[in-house]
Amino acid sequence: MSPEINLEKAFQDRIDKGEKIEPKDWMPEKYRKTHIRQISQHAHSEVVGMLPEGNWITRAPSLKRKCALLAKVQDEAGHGLYLYSAAETLGISRDEMIEQLHSGKAKYSSIFNYPTLSWADMGAIGWLVDGAAIINQVMLTRTSFGPYARAMVRICKEESFHQRQGYEIMMVLASGTPEQKEMAQDALNRFWWPSMMMFGPRDEESTNSELSMKWKIKRKSNDELRQQFVDNSVPQAEYLGLTIPDPDLKWNEERGHYDFGDIDWNEFWQVVKGDGPCNKERMEARQNAWDNGKWVRDAAMAYAEKQSKSKSIAV
Amino acid sequence: MSDNNNQWPLWEIFIRSKNGLEHRHVGSLHAADAEMAIENARDVYTRRMEGVSLWVVESKDITASNPENMGELFEPAIDKVYRHPTFYDVPDEIKHM
Numbered sequence: 001m002s003p004e005i006n007l008e009k010a011f012q013d014r015i016d017k018g019e020k021i022e023p024k025d026w027m028p029e030k031y032r033k034t035h036i037r038q039i040s041q042h043a044h045s046e047v048v049g050m051l052p053e054g055n056w057i058t059r060a061p062s063l064k065r066k067c068a069l070l071a072k073v074q075d076e077a078g079h080g081l082y083l084y085s086a087a088e089t090l091g092i093s094r095d096e097m098i099e100q101l102h103s104g105k106a107k108y109s110s111i112f113n114y115p116t117l118s119w120a121d122m123g124a125i126g127w128l129v130d131g132a133a134i135i136n137q138v139m140l141t142r143t144s145f146g147p148y149a150r151a152m153v154r155i156c157k158e159e160s161f162h163q164r165q166g167y168e169i170m171m172v173l174a175s176g177t178p179e180q181k182e183m184a185q186d187a188l189n190r191f192w193w194p195s196m197m198m199f200g201p202r203d204e205e206s207t208n209s210e211l212s213m214k215w216k217i218k219r220k221s222n223d224e225l226r227q228q229f230v231d232n233s234v235p236q237a238e239y240l241g242l243t244i245p246d247p248d249l250k251w252n253e254e255r256g257h258y259d260f261g262d263i264d265w266n267e268f269w270q271v272v273k274g275d276g277p278c279n280k281e282r283m284e285a286r287q288n289a290w291d292n293g294k295w296v297r298d299a300a301m302a303y304a305e306k307q308s309k310s311k312s313i314a315v
Numbered sequence: 316m317s318d319n320n321n322q323w324p325l326w327e328i329f330i331r332s333k334n335g336l337e338h339r340h341v342g343s344l345h346a347a348d349a350e351m352a353i354e355n356a357r358d359v360y361t362r363r364m365e366g367v368s369l370w371v372v373e374s375k376d377i378t379a380s381n382p383e384n385m386g387e388l389f390e391p392a393i394d395k396v397y398r399h400p401t402f403y404d405v406p407d408e409i410k411h412m
Contacts, residue, residue: 301323
């Protein structure tokens with residue numbers, strides 16, 4: 001056997017034994033690349049995910065809701081930073097990742113390319129979008145790459161508040177005036193299917209899945225996770241007295257799960273490929289934030305350099 | 316275009332969660348200088364009272380052992396069971412030992 005094959009076998013043995021891989025350990029190049037791609041796209045999703053909610057901070061209906069929304073958006077900035085740091089341990093720079101986002105080479109979760117049209121969307125996003133993210137992220141706390149797993153543990157601890165505050169918004173609206181209840185139903189109607197799409201393509205069409213399972217990057221398939229999301233969400237919607245917009249949704253006694261209707265995969269691919277309702281707007285906002293912040297980054301660096309020079313002269 | 320020369324340096328962040336406990340590594344972040352690293356670490360890593368004290372160390376100043384040398388560094392301890400108290404037989408009726 002060539003030394004490379006030996007290394008790969010030893011690496012797979014470590015994974016199979018449940019050992020964590022740390023940044024300086026030997027790893028197959030593909031494992032490194034897959035992680036850089038996945039972690040950086042996860043980070044981008046957190047960062048772009050601030051935009052749809054940022055839209056409602058100044059228009060939150062009460063101080064309590066405004067504080068919660070601000071804290072949630074601030075958490076998302078933090079989550080993006082934990083993840084960028086985890087990706088950087090694999091040898092990619094922060095600037096490279098940001099450039100990949102801006103050029104469109106790196107993707108982010110398509111859910112954030114949908115607009116937030118009413119206050120109820122803050123409820124639906126917390127409940128469904130964060131709910132879907134939690135299912136994925138709880139699985140990832142056990143992923144094989146140490147820094148990614150540790151970032152996920154931290155994120156999951158904080159994420160539960162996001163979902164609960166969203167569900168509470170929905171509860172208040174659903175038990176309010178008929179107009180408020182209608183707002184909540186409308187938000188559910190618009191966010192249900194995009195949330196279902198968050199788990200990615202069906203297993204048989206998911207190109208990265210097999211390797212991800214072999215390397216214990218993922219421990220459950222897209223379809224398994226999606227089923228878990230449906231099973232969790234149906235009783236929650238029932239409690240709210242709202243209707244999930246899927247006529248095929250029904251309990252399957254034999255499987256012990258809910259059956260559900262087909263996802264519109266054309267819409268899914270269209271949004272992934274850049275033609276969603278807000279793709280352009282989101283990227284413009286990120287690009288502007290980066291460009292307009294340049295003088296701040298440069299000034300801070302210039303100040304730090306000047307300080308360290310004057311210190312060394314004083315010595 | 317990215318301009319890596321002008322990227323803020325990377326800092327490793329350590330937090331003491333409460334007095335009496337040691338500082339623990341929690342992650343890293345970018346900052347122009349140490350003072351900014353402390354302020355950013357406050358915002359990024361202690362939003363929910365996770366700490367009472369912060370250390371920031373520029374990542375380039377950390378020297379790490381190489382995983383490839385794990386054997387020579389750590390294996391010598393494996394066969395030295397006589398360093399553990401359970402290696403020694405003492406009858407059960409002997410108390411306070």
